[in-house]
Amino acid sequence: MNQLYRALHMPPGRLLKKALGHREIYTIAVRPATADLSEAPLPALGGQPYTPLPETPGWWYADPLLFHKWGRRWLFCEAFNTETGRGSIAVSDFNEEGLPNPPRVVLEERYHLSFPTVFDWNGETWMIPETGENHSLNLYRCTRFPMEWERVEEFIVGRELCDTILINRTPDALTLLCSETRPENQLYTRYRKYILRVNPAQESGFALEEDEPFNLQHREFGLGNRNAGPLFTHGGQVIRPAQVSTKVDYGVYVQFYAMRGDQEIPLCAATPQNLRIEGLAPQAVIGVHTYCRDEGIEVIDARYLEEHPSGGRMRRKASPSREE
Numbered sequence: 001m002n003q004l005y006r007a008l009h010m011p012p013g014r015l016l017k018k019a020l021g022h023r024e025i026y027t028i029a030v031r032p033a034t035a036d037l038s039e040a041p042l043p044a045l046g047g048q049p050y051t052p053l054p055e056t057p058g059w060w061y062a063d064p065l066l067f068h069k070w071g072r073r074w075l076f077c078e079a080f081n082t083e084t085g086r087g088s089i090a091v092s093d094f095n096e097e098g099l100p101n102p103p104r105v106v107l108e109e110r111y112h113l114s115f116p117t118v119f120d121w122n123g124e125t126w127m128i129p130e131t132g133e134n135h136s137l138n139l140y141r142c143t144r145f146p147m148e149w150e151r152v153e154e155f156i157v158g159r160e161l162c163d164t165i166l167i168n169r170t171p172d173a174l175t176l177l178c179s180e181t182r183p184e185n186q187l188y189t190r191y192r193k194y195i196l197r198v199n200p201a202q203e204s205g206f207a208l209e210e211d212e213p214f215n216l217q218h219r220e221f222g223l224g225n226r227n228a229g230p231l232f233t234h235g236g237q238v239i240r241p242a243q244v245s246t247k248v249d250y251g252v253y254v255q256f257y258a259m260r261g262d263q264e265i266p267l268c269a270a271t272p273q274n275l276r277i278e279g280l281a282p283q284a285v286i287g288v289h290t291y292c293r294d295e296g297i298e299v300i301d302a303r304y305l306e307e308h309p310s311g312g313r314m315r316r317k318a319s320p321s322r323e324e
Helices: 003-008 014-018 210-215
Strands: 020-031 061-067 072-081 086-092 104-107 114-121 124-130 136-142 150-154 161-169 171-183 187-198 205-208 233-236 238-242 251-261 263-270 285-293 298-309
Touching: 014 020, 020 061, 020 072, 061 114, 061 298, 072 114, 072 298, 086 114, 104 150, 114 161, 150 205, 187 210, 187 298, 233 285, 238 263, 238 285, 251 285
Parallel strands: none
Antiparallel strands: 020 298, 061 072, 072 086, 086 104, 114 124, 124 136, 136 150, 161 171, 171 187, 187 205, 233 238, 238 251, 251 263, 285 298
């Protein structure tokens, strides 16, 4: 995106802070979920403040996705190295207070990784992270949970796909919903659906194909066509969180949709104005980017402004998803 255009349309207060050396960073934050879903507020709304992960010098964390194994809760996420400007995949377990321990990096590539969708399938644990910088869709198998992963296949798709979620699985196939960024302005995206099939004829044992009818119906790019976390059930409804940007700003809020057959009904939105994060002034939070939950906790990541003592800038990665 044209950075001058973005600066000209930025709120004056934020523009001034950035000129004075403030930087945009992400934090993951958690809070207990309401035990009685019949009395629970809509997702991400109401309730107590979120507690952010402790800061780690040289890193920040985003794209939290929960996973359960061995009766324990795990949090996979993007770990962004502010020196290299590249993301990798990290994992946290939880302490006795129900908060994530410091994340540990478990997967790195020569290109940026983020949004780790982790799932069990046919007796094994798998991961499909975002690998859009490589114009690929990658499948990884866990060889020693949670620390060791092997790349099973790197499907070159010729486009930048981001934020893949799993919307259906059978023993023979996975149905994946991704977003494709528009090359000339990556704030705009469109949904793409793929089927990952078990195929013994292939060397990797898998084949990837597009869902052409779906993709033909979703040709237009827009500012709200991007996944913001996995599907979850709330109040008897299957809900999909979607990320909404503006013409000049990435990941401003999360919109929740109830899935009813082939239709999606808008419910509510998680915005910087209607949630609280401990230790952050409300006016410092400028975006809500990802949401996930289980029966015990809710997890978000949020973007906020932080004063940088040197007034310098972090190295910027290629994707606009973490723009300065």
